[in-house]
Amino acid sequence: MSKSSVHTNLKQVAKLKRVALIGNPNVGKTTVFNVLTGMRQKVGNYPGVTVEKKTGRMDGEVPIEIIDLPGSYSLSPKSLDERIAYDVLSGHLANEPRPDLVVCIVDASNLERNLYLVTQVLDLGLPVIVALNMMDAAEAAGLVIDLKLLSEKLGVPVLPMSASKNEGIGKLKYQIRRTDLTVAPERSWTLMPAVEVEIPALIQILAEEAPKVPERQRFIEVLQCLTSDTMLDYWNKWAPNFQKEVQQARLRLLSNKVPYQQAEVIGRYGWLSPLVAQVVTRKKNVGDASVSDKIDAVLTHRVFGPLFFGLILLLIFQAVFSWATPLMDLIESSVIGLGAIIRASFPAGMATDLLVDGVVSGVGNVVVFLPQILLLFFFLGLMEDTGYMARSAFIMDRLMSRVGLGGGSVVPLLSSFACAIPGIMAARTLANPKDRLITIMVAPLMSCSARLPVYTLFIAAFLPTGKVLGLITFQGLAMFSMYLLGTVMAFVASMVLKRIVFKGESSFFAMELPPYRMPRFKQIFWRMIDRSKAFVIRAGKIIFGMSIILWGLARFPVTEPSAEIALLRSSADTVFEQRVDSLASIGVPYAEASEQIGAEMASRYRRVDAAEAGFQIEHSFIGKIGHTLEPVMRPLGFDWKISAGIVSAFAAREVIISALATIYSVGDVGEDSPLLREKLKADTYPNGDPVYTPLVAVSLLVFFVLALQCMSTLAIAKRETNSWKWPAVMWLYMTGLAYLFSLIIYQGGMALGWG
């Protein structure tokens, strides 16, 4: 059976065996998922990499659907990503039955805590396999695990493996394919008696009111409802009586001072702890400092920690700015070369213009930044894969708690340096809904990779070269300042939001620090490839489309040149004719004469051409848009061309580059340097003043740091907050900030005479 026939044949899809992977965060679920399905979902060494349910297919005679879930410490969900895991396993999602098999991925070096979740999963009454992952790490830590005994006690198969080394996967595949797996045995642990006596009656009511809940799942549903309000709310619609009974049971327990909230933890651990003690033998002392601890002694040190973190960030920006240059130059010259080849091999005309001025220069000017984006992802991948990302959250927690957030917001904010969309999604790991909302609201202030092209272009064109302390280039430092400004503003914004909008309790921070691991370069490499593919496709889709539209807007309506410009041409023509005639009169052949004079008058004609093209652009649609906006943007130092560029960049930031490229190449006759930054430098107002001074460039840069110019960010914020209110607030405050800051910078700079 081929893959495509499975996709098309609905009956077979319905019968497809579904296997869910669940486990604590960072135990290697996605690593296992990737090996089973051959996919390349994101893997990283910090808790909370996966925040969405992902499905894939394990090929074989009978294909099987594999579901990767966000990591979860227990089935009592606190954050959104944990909720997803429970919903999938319990069948609470509409149109999605419970999986046919659950594979619990367990970190072998941390059995007790990991098995807590396993005992919860066992109570769902589904077939279960326990995959003991990270056996390599457990052995290194001196742990010996009696697998046979563990399997006997749990009553389900237990398979040892090391997913990242591809060990033990074959056996897992075999077990997953088995069709004779039975459901997990019933629990052999008990709750404290005062709580236990309440259970049967509640199970009874639930069974009557909601018969669709499978018999074996009732117990855990009751237990969840007893301790969690969100779980209880779910039954509002389905089982109102059950809900009332649970509330009464809670009151009874409360009045008898029964700590029922802790009953589950006490009960499960009461059974687990002795079991683990029996199964695991330690050859080393637990408290002995590991290699990771020694590294941490330095990297999370009170003084060196933050210092090192700052250095790392500085290094990244410096590298992104300078190491990428050779490759960027190469791409730049290929783009120019391509344009020239197209011009040479196609007849001159509208279509060729569109191709060269619109498409090649629009897309090319953005693709140039690919090397920088690759480098940025390389460094972020390195941080994620080694385990340093989790430390950065820890180091930054102190500072973050001052601005009203917790260390948990660090990873979402750092991911936003790549792109605000994964950053906003990563906020799902935050258990506190206020923290989550604030993080979502400020994440787009972190400079994403789409701003990088804009920063690079303007910094390279208008800020001085040279080095500070002979080490760091001035331009690298300028780049760093852009990132710093965005970050500081994000902190200020969250402080304000916390103080004014979400008054309330301080946030909480407790996080697991995974052991440092050697980065897996193959994995980082593939992530870089995947991300750059996404970037190029984006450039292909949005920017390609926008380039064509922009070119059209710049080229139409076709306008007759003004009388003044017409006069320039006719007087040039008159001079040309006179000079040709006078040469002809002394016996030079006509063709030769006109060629000679043509060459002599080339620069004059070029000026005439430029005047005509400039007039065309100014009176085109885009010119009109720019001119309409100019009065508003003038105080920030922006002329009509920049204004038009900013308008077009509201869909996506990089578009400003295509827009400027289009405006300048339509208005240009192809003689000067084809590099956009050279054209920008050469542009002047009619009175001869340059359009771009360093002050204008800084004002523009700051505008791009702060403004929210990204449709996709708004869309994702809408999805994650379930309303248009927050995205609207986000857009307004960020754009307002951008305008205000650019205004202050430009006007202040002018007043100080820096214009």
Added chain:
Amino acid sequence: MSPIHVPQPLTSFSTGVLVQLAFFALGDPEAQRLRELGVIEGNQIHILKNGDSFVCCVESSRIALRREVAMNVFGTPVVL
């Protein structure tokens, strides 16, 4: 005569000490989160770092806590 230990906040122990956890003076959701991370009443933990931030060792995992959280977790030292 062995001293009778009154539970103390985790931040009062020095690094390297083995502590038996007694109780949490935290809200329910916070206490629950700690328990899920393996920081459970009755369990023993090693103090790895105790300064402006706090790290402890439970089994072979390292748990980082904000100092204000560690201040509200109480335990007694285990004498080996």
